[in-house]
Amino acid sequence: MKPKVQDLILDAKTGNAEAFHALVAYHDEKIMTLALQLTRHRQDAEDLYQEVFLKAYKNIESFRMESSFYTWLYRIMVNAFLNHQRKEEKITIQESSRELPNPVESISAQPQPDTEVSERINQILMALPKQQKTVFILKHFQGLKIREISDMMNISSGTIKKYLFRAMEKMRFGLKEYQYGRNRL
Secondary structure, eight states: OOHHHHHEEEEHTTTOHHHHHHHHHHHHHHHHHHHHHOOOSSSHHHHHHHHHHHHHHHHHGGSSSSSOHHHHHHHHHHHHHHHHHHHHHHHHHHHHTSSOOOOOHHHHHHHOHHHHHHHHHHHHHHSSSSHHHHHIIIIIIIIOHHHHHHHHTTTHHHHHHHHHHHHHHHHHHHHHHGOTSSSSO
């Protein structure tokens, strides 16, 4: 852990709000990026971002400095996201009687190929089970190592690998129509 960050953490643990704000400033871009990648919706990402730093502020005294502050924030983020997903699933079940979009309007839109592939990747990603989605994003969008993800999510490395493998299988299957003439993903 960097000495400056460590000093800020120690100061924040004593109630120094300025030190905590400096910690937020140091990590806010990475945390917001992760929130956007997980939620794929700006407002939800902002809510999740605020929830993470609010929980961190309330629980800073429980941070034991056994891991990096960044890893601790990620762990809070992942847990908050998974809780958010559970709430969303309950709401979705309750709203299952809503109208489906008009397929004729969808066909007439004719998106550009790059946009179409990006949208398909997003659809597949959003359809993944929450654990697979979270692990996939942390590994492929955030560039974290399997061990870091394992520590963050408190799940064995073997289970992380299994989630990644299954998520990649689903990505390959969902994108096979775009793989003509190209190497496999």
